[in-house]
Amino acid sequence: MARFAALLLILGAMVGVQYAGPPASSSTVALPLGFALIAAYLLGAVAERARLPRLSGYLVFGLLCGPFLLNLITATMARDLQLVNGFALALIALIAGLELNFTRLRTHLRGVIVIGGIVMMGSLALMTLVLWAAWPWLPFDDVGAGAGRLAAALVTAALVVSFSPTVTIAVIAESRSRGPLTELVMAIVIMADLLLILIFALAMQFARWAMSSAPADVGLSVQLSWEIIGSIAFGGIIGAAFAAYLRVIGREITLALLAVCALLAVVAPLWHFELILAALGAGLVVENIAPPQGDELRVAIERGALPVLIVFFAAAGASLQLDVLAVIGPLALLLAAGRFALIRGLAALAVRGAGLDDTPARMVWMGLISQAGVTLGLATIVATEFPAWGGQVRTLVVALTGIHVLVGPILLKAALQRAGEIGEV
């Protein structure tokens, strides 16, 4: 009751402030940040009581208060809130790395490769085929027949079938899950993310060649090596330094953890590293080469991650473009249903193939539905390079992501709950 009264007071303050007129300062990011931090947290607690992931509460908060509904977080504020994105992505991926223990993972390695490979490659192949066949009837610009259409279908399919390591890891972190299903899902989405970057880069090269919008880049392999191997190596160096700090100094760990994330978020884009891979590399080094003793790091993560996750997902909810969903909704729903069926079917097949159908692994498909930031980022690259059909594909991907970012966390938490892995950390 007290919390509800506090929420009403804060809502009243926000309404009052916006009633007084337009902002007097160009920098008003503190207002939505503070509002999101408290109000989204309170809504997350309500979601938890309803046995939903807290993240869903944060997302729904963003959606309700965002520019398309209550407009308490205006479009400008929603854009300002995205400032925390890089930082949040680094923190989430670092946590993922810290959760991936190679010794424990070795027992699931076959499952990860079989399930991840079949689901990712199978979905990609089938979705490419469907999109290629249906392209003339889709609301996209004509890309001609033959190689052009195949390239466009392949690029679009890569975006449609991608998973979200961010959301998956965030759900696992906030529900403090640990167990075989948790490790399997996390390893699969991370492997799929690596594969996606590779496939996307190759598909884009093919599209460039097929549509002659730009000459094929001869340095592709160098670029990919830099992006993948370089990112992990860079993250590994940062991770080694962080591990040394934990061992030698071991004080103010929350602050040090946040500083590591800030460093990764700032430096990785400057050197064209993949931020998620770099942060993941840092976490892997800490966990597998120089694991910290005691609970200090876990406590620091809990303290540091909570506000970052709240703001990140509230911002994601506020930036969901409901107008786009309204326009392209039916097609997006159809594709979402198709993707859902593909992932579920292929995962069932793969789990049986890996001999894991009597284990919690049979629910792995529920952890592969989420989509979020990485997908949107890649869609923006397509829209920039191929403004005509790429822009339309981006609109579709925005709508699809809107659906999956809401549904995915709910399914994953339900799976973790059924597997009895929640609250085990």
Next chain:
Amino acid sequence: MQPGAEWPPELGRDVLDHQPAAVEGGWLWLPRRRPALGVQATAVPTLLFVLLGAALGPHGFNILTSAAVDHLQAVVWVALAVIGVFIGLGLFAVAADANSGIFASGAITAAVTIATVAGGLYGLVRQSSIALPVDPLAGCILIGICASVSAAVQTADGASPEVRRAARLADLDDVPLLVLGVTLLTAVVGGSVALRLLVTIAASGAIGFAGCLLFERASEAERGVFVTGAVLLLAGIGAYLGTSPLLSGCVAAAVWVRVPGSADRISARDLRTLQHPLVALLLIVAGALVEWNVTVLWLTGCIVILRFAAKLLATVVVAPLARISPSILAVVLLQPGIMGIALAVSAGQLLGDDYNWLVSSVTVSAVVSEAIAAFMPHDYEGA
């Protein structure tokens, strides 16, 4: 909590005037030893941070570029809100057991300083060939308000009642800075002044009450979220409405002190970890904003001299009324602390580059005044 009850000793005053952790942490070991020579320690870190900002800033080596300073705006708003909260916590705890004589003395001190500095400076500006880019009267009054604040002094446990009264008086002279300074600032920003001030007070009060409802029943992790969220909201309210987060922070703190419970202690404890880095950052940004030109140097000289004269005049007027020895009161009042710099930075953030001369002259004059005060012989410590 009842106002003032079980108040930790460092909260009954402007803790921020003794801000830099560096001194307490020990890396500035030299200043720590200076009181033994009869020199106050507080000047050196303020001077260092401002000088560091000036050296790194766009008018120095340009490591902290204009774009970087712009990006730091949001953090500066948060720093101002935290300062506002600590002003409020200190002010309302002190006000609870201060008598009307001390209140009146504080008000007279501030009024004499504002009138002398603002009036004198305006007269000098009109007489000189210095051309200010904006309304010189509003600028001079704002400078007068910034100059009116005195830093609080640390008193030893066994300090005499006279020294305690002087310290209390120095605490209470923050009131004009908040009331007059923020009102004038809001008026200069433009729009409906009364509405924006009213909404700032109402919204900050609402955040204060929400804090009372949230802080006490929260787990440690939740409390971190709530306290941080509340301070961000307070910073955002001041920034959005153009009324300065100093006011919004102070209003919320007033609620936390006055409403029974421990919201004041919880917020103070949680914010103390943020306080030192944020104040250091504020001083660095203030230093980075300093422009070195003839106008600024001329204004700085005038402000330092006028403030010195005003504080001595205020001492003469107030010392008998407050029953404090003039030699003690003068030394206490001469130290400017960082509140004036905070208001000037607030003005710079809201009013833009046209008011850079104000930020520059207030910052440099505060540092010079602090240095002068540091070399004043004082015998009140532990008195």
